[in-house]
Amino acid sequence: MVRSMTAFSRQQAGGAFGSLVLELRSVNQRFLDINFRLPEELRGLEPRLRTAISERLSRGKVEFSLRYQPPEAGQDELTLDMDLVRRISDASREIDRILYDHAPVNSLDILRWPGVLQTRSVDQDILFTAVSVLLDTALDDLIATREREGEKLAAVIEQRCAAMAAIVEQVRAKMPEIMAAWREKLKVRLEQAGIEADAERLEQEIVLLANKTDVDEELDRLSMHIEEVRRVLKDDQPIGRRLDFLMQELNREVNTLGSKSVHVDCTRASVDMKVLIEQMREQVQNIE
Secondary structure, eight states: OOOBSOEEEEEEEEETTEEEEEEEEEEOOSSEEEEEEOOGGGGGGHHHHHHHHHTTOOSEEEEEEEEEEOOOOOGGGOEEOHHHHHHHHHHHHHHHHHOSSOOOOOHHHHHTSTTTEEOOOOOHHHHHHHHHHHHHHHHHHHHHHHHHHHHHHHHHHHHHHHHHHHHHHHHHHHHHHHHHHHHHHHHHHHHHTTOOOOHHHHHHHHHHHHHHTOOHHHHHHHHHHHHHHHHHHTOSSOOHHHHHHHHHHHHHHHHHHHHTOOSHHHHHHHHHHHHHHHHHHHHHTTBO
16 A cells, blocks of 8 residues: 655544644655654653554654643632642742832732642543544544555556556567668668678678667566566555665666667657656655
């Protein structure tokens, strides 16, 4: 299954533990790179979350963002840290003795002080379980999105492979005609120069030229690489790096084909295939 590396998922959940909003973003990256943005009270979850993501994704730059809102307590559940309130009050009176023109501190100011109004504690195991379930859902959604886009990328690459295979067969079919044309062209040039060539020597020169311009090996390797690309596209494992290597091999064979060209049709075929390879290579960069 071909998977893209570009996807996004947003999941949220609520319950006795409070509310959670989890976002996953992934873009192209040669390796797996995970960045976390976690609330302080959930910072200890990072190693477990990293392991969970690594088990299901192999490539891409992944941004993990988690927002957490603790449960809000009702009026009957308000709990005050009275010891902290007394210490704040004593400190306020000490400061009042120093200031010439002080503003009075009211009860609402004290309630806003961090730690005075205590929220109901949440069982950390329950909270960690909720985050884990939410991450599993987000990963399912992210991977499904990657696979949908991957199907489109595979279709594009398959189209380019079909176009390249057609060009290879066209060149293969034309090679006997091209060599026959070169044989006649060489004879005409010798006649124009007034040189009477020995028939045996002429055949030797034509054989040497044929060996230098023989592209059967390049055409065979191009066909094999194209079939290998098609096979890899059906693999269930991550295939991005394998496809990237095959693009390099295709490009190398096409360059050799172009360097051996003795006819405009071969040159044109080489250029056309290089364009197709570049189009595939751009798509391969986004495949996991």
